[in-house]
Structure formats: structure tokens, C-alpha cells
Amino acid sequence: MPEGHTTHALAERLDRAFSGTVVSVSSPQGRFADGAALLDALVLVGASAWGKHLFVQFEGERWLNVHLGLIGKFSVMRHFVAPGPGAGSDTPPQTPGMPNGRVPVEGQVRLRLLNHTWVGDLRGPTVCAVVTPEKVDEIQARLGPDPLRPDADPDLALRRIMRSTKPIAELLMDQTVLAGVGNVYRCEVLFRHRVDPFRPGREIRPATWRAIWDDLTRLMPLGVAFGQILTMDDQVADALAEVADGSAAAHTEAVTGARLGDRFERRFYLYQRTGEPCRTCGSTVRTQLIAGRNLFWCGRCQRRR
Numbered sequence: 001m002p003e004g005h006t007t008h009a010l011a012e013r014l015d016r017a018f019s020g021t022v023v024s025v026s027s028p029q030g031r032f033a034d035g036a037a038l039l040d041a042l043v044l045v046g047a048s049a050w051g052k053h054l055f056v057q058f059e060g061e062r063w064l065n066v067h068l069g070l071i072g073k074f075s076v077m078r079h080f081v082a083p084g085p086g087a088g089s090d091t092p093p094q095t096p097g098m099p100n101g102r103v104p105v106e107g108q109v110r111l112r113l114l115n116h117t118w119v120g121d122l123r124g125p126t127v128c129a130v131v132t133p134e135k136v137d138e139i140q141a142r143l144g145p146d147p148l149r150p151d152a153d154p155d156l157a158l159r160r161i162m163r164s165t166k167p168i169a170e171l172l173m174d175q176t177v178l179a180g181v182g183n184v185y186r187c188e189v190l191f192r193h194r195v196d197p198f199r200p201g202r203e204i205r206p207a208t209w210r211a212i213w214d215d216l217t218r219l220m221p222l223g224v225a226f227g228q229i230l231t232m233d234d235q236v237a238d239a240l241a242e243v244a245d246g247s248a249a250a251h252t253e254a255v256t257g258a259r260l261g262d263r264f265e266r267r268f269y270l271y272q273r274t275g276e277p278c279r280t281c282g283s284t285v286r287t288q289l290i291a292g293r294n295l296f297w298c299g300r301c302q303r304r305r
């Protein structure tokens, strides 16, 4: 299930692969044929993310809006490897409008972006639409602050939390309160701060919210860098060190959207550990459906406001 770090990593990959180039846009599956025709052979200006929404700008003020939903995948891979030194020019020829036939299509590809070096294939999204700049503003206005965006205002989320009687675990998943956090980050961050997931929003202390927000702004960039959610202190410390010394870059490069990150062992404090002992206190990890997804929590550790 893609959370905000997936969308941001995708925007960065699309930027590296396609920005400033003429892109051939098609819908091999056919379901997005009309939309693809509106974008085909235009220069891709840039890509960005807000929460789980991806926005790709093309010349002429045309925007592509994508939401991966629960099962969507957007892979971005090289299909052309430039010849090495001594093998002639290392700049591949620019061939706008290259026919799709050159790169084989696998499965149900709703949208394909293609330039001389890269191919981006989108499969199974809940949203894939060509939209106006006004529509982009409208979508973004509905979304809460995103911890991965430098312009984000955590107080906006706090005001919405303080007005609500809904449990904090439900509010963290509400994209109009906070954009980008999904089920794994919500469970893990509430545990990291020992917050009772059933505490109503209006009873959450502002200092607690600030600590959660600051933690998300530290954890989520690691998700972007490594293509996997990291929340356990030992892994977070290792990941931060690898970002600082530059060795994280190779892992960022290896993540394609089809292939997820595997630098770190997949483990969490609570997520999907129902019935197992809490790693901190030994009490049994519990689960309950909340906001449509299984919440995992420790009833002994998580009592704070």
C-alpha cells in the first residue's frame, strides 16, 4: 500500500527521467487513450507530490493527476543504456514520438511515458486524469499539510485535530487533516510517542502533536530515500547515517516503483504483529479495524495524550 513517501519518491524519479524532455504519452491498455492524446509529444516540465497525489506538469499548462490507491504501481526504468566511453557518443539520440513498439508492454498499462532513455508504466491507479491548473489547486486545497513538503504548516493539521472528537488514529489517516500518512506510519508513529490511538483529537496535547509531526518529517524522507518505511530506532539511526555519508543514493537509484527498497530488514514495532509480544513491554500487540484499516497498538505502552 503506497503511502506519501512512495508518491514523493515517484515524483523525484519522474523528474530525473523526464523533466525537460519531449515525452511520448500513450495508453497501451486503451483506458486512458483520450487523456494520453492530450499530453503526447509535449515537454514534461516537472513532477511533484502532495500526500498520495502525484502531479505532473506538461507544457501548455496541462497537468496529469495520479493517485495510486491501494494497488497502483508506477514503475520508471531505463530502456536505453548509453554506450560507455570509447563506444562513441554517450548521448543517446533524441527521438521524440518514438513508437511504443520499441519497448515491450507487460500487463495492463494504463499510461506509458517514454523518452529516449526512460519508460514509465502506470498500472492499476484509482485516479489517472488530465487536469487544469485550477483543478490542481482545488485538489491541493482539500488536502492537509504533507510532512514531506517544505511549505507544510503543521498548525493547520493541529487546528483540525483539536476540533475533532474522532480518535487520533482515524484523524492521522484522514487526508484532509494530514496528507501522506497511511496505515504503517500511523500505527508506528503513535507507538513511538506512546499515544493512545483512541484518544479523541480534541484531547491531544499540542506538544504531543508537534512531536509526532517532527518525527514524521524525520522518518518520511527516509522512506523516500530507501523505498521502504523505516520506524525502528536502530534502523532509523543507520538510515540517517547512510543519508549523511551519501551511501543512501545507490539505494534510492535502485528503487524503480516496480521494485521496492530492500536495504533494511522489513520489521516494525507493531505493524502486522497481532498477538506477538510488544517489543518494549512484552504485552500482546492488539488490532482493530479503524478508518477502514487494521490498527495495531499496545494497550500498555500507549496511554499518553
Ligand SMILES: [Zn+2]
Residues within 6 Å of the ligand: 278, 279, 280, 281, 282, 283, 298, 299, 300, 301, 302
Ligand atoms: Zn508495549
